[in-house]
Amino acid sequence: MKKILICEIILAALMVISGCAVGPDYKRPDAPMPASFKELKGWREALPRDQEIKTKWWEAFGDSTLNILAEQVNVSNQSIALAETQYRQAQALVQLARANYFPTVGAGASFTRSLPPGGEGTYNAVNQHEVSLNAAWEVDIWGKVRRQVEGSSASAESSFADLQAMRLSMQTELALNYFQLRTLDAQKKNLEEAVAAYGKALELTQNRYNAGVVAKADVAVAQTQLKSSQAQAIDVGVQRAQLEHAIAILAGKPPADFSLPPVTFVPSLIKIPVGIPSDLLERRPDIASAERKMAAANAQIGVAKAAYYPSLSLSGSLGYVSAGLATLFTSPSFFWAIGPMALAATLFDGGARKAQTEQAMAAYDGTVAFYRQTVLTAFQGVEDNLAALRILDEEAQMQEQAVNSAHESVTLMTNQYRAGIVSYLNVVTVQTIALTNERAAISISGQRLNAAVLLVKALGGGWSAPEMLGSNQK
DSSP: OHHHHHHHHHHHHHHHHHTOOOSOOOOOOOOOOOSSOGGGTTOOOOSSTTOOOOTTGGGGGOOHHHHHHHHHHHHHOHHHHHHHHHHHHHHHHHHHHHGGGSOEEEEEEEEEEEOOTTOOSGGGOEEEEEEEEEEEEEEOTTSHHHHHHHHHHHHHHHHHHHHHHHHHHHHHHHHHHHHHHHHHHHHHHHHHHHHHHHHHHHHHHHHHHHTTSSOHHHHHHHHHHHHHHHHHHHHHHHHHHHHHHHHHHHTTOOGGGOOOOOOOOOOOOOOOOOOOGGGHHHHOHHHHHHHHHHHHHHHHHHHHHHTTSOEEEEEEEEEEEESSGGGTTSGGGEEEEEOOOEEEOOSOOTTHHHHHHHHHHHHHHHHHHHHHHHHHHHHHHHHHHHHHHHHHHHHHHHHHHHHHHHHHHHHHHHHHHHTTSSOHHHHHHHHHHHHHHHHHHHHHHHHHHHHHHHHHHHTTTTOOGGGGTTGGGO
16 A cells, blocks of 8 residues: 555656656847838828738739639648648658657567477476566656657748748749739730731831832831731730740640640739738738747757656566466466566767757757848838839829820820921830830739739738647647
8 A cells, every 4th residue: 555655656747747847948039120110101002001911812803713722722822731731741740749749559469489498398388478567657857758749840830820921932933923914914915916007007107108209118117016016915925825835834734734724814913911010920920930949949959858857767568478268268377467667768879969959059049040030031022012013003103194105195195297397206205205115004004903912912911820829739
């Protein structure tokens, strides 16, 4: 009875001790944090201010084709699939670390037939049958296993954030490629309209030449302008084909089985709720991943420090052993054993444990620097695209005025040419200026869409860090 009481006291003491863990408890380090975004001044922020970016943020652009493609990317993109497998591996490592909380239990069965010393003949041979259960357990006295579980859990959460960052990156790349493709469609349509207009101009010039009003040179200039515009329209097709192929790969499809027919595209800019800089710590998956990597590295310091302390392992077994099968599972054949209880400690290792601890601390310091750099880069991304949207908005207004003025110049110069006041070279000049300004306006529209997409990405794309909570219990 006393022995049982002593064992219970020892086990209770071990459980109390194992509730402690060596090494520093994790606390998220500070990061450089401005009070507000510099480029937010003059930004027409969406109301209400607390409105969040939706998870399916691409739907705000109001393009049904983009919506369909984005869903295909979420399901079939192979880069996302690879990131998902890495997350599942990280989850398995969490379970592997947690398994060390429990004893290892094994079962065995054996049969031995032997002849003892001095025995002669087969009739003196001895049989022995044995069935047993064996258990071994290393007690987590210093919290080494707890730190390993902490580190693995943080790594799994970091992997989950990496998965979301990959998903956001692929969605963003899709939107950028799609809007660039539609911008090229708009430019090709503009060039085709210019080709039609230049064809009429060539016809007019040819008629005037036939009537002896203008020189052959005017016809040559008109032909050159027409063919040049046709060549530009064809060149757009090369870029469009490459973008179409890129979109196919993002959607997880062979380029040969995928096509996007040209459509009339009306770009729709969205109002994006920016919030305050501190929001980025919760809304960007790359920041969340970097923060979780710090927690994992911090736990490894505890694992390294636990190596300084002795380890305690317990083992035991029970079962049945008998010379005959008929008496194997009877009370006289039952046996049990507790032990050995082994306490082991390293007295000298040439500084290996110290080096491992210093390495773990240096690795943690590295994750802190990486985290702070990730935060700074995130602020830069928001500021860059806020500035881009504000400046491009002003540029679009000026460019629209330039297009209107260019159209007016073409009308006036064409009328003067018909009246014989100016040569056709003057008409070509203003037509070229008009086409250049029209294409510039289309390009600016595409840049504004790209900046809007990149701003959504810079703000986290509708993701939030609380999504990681419970991710390892799935």
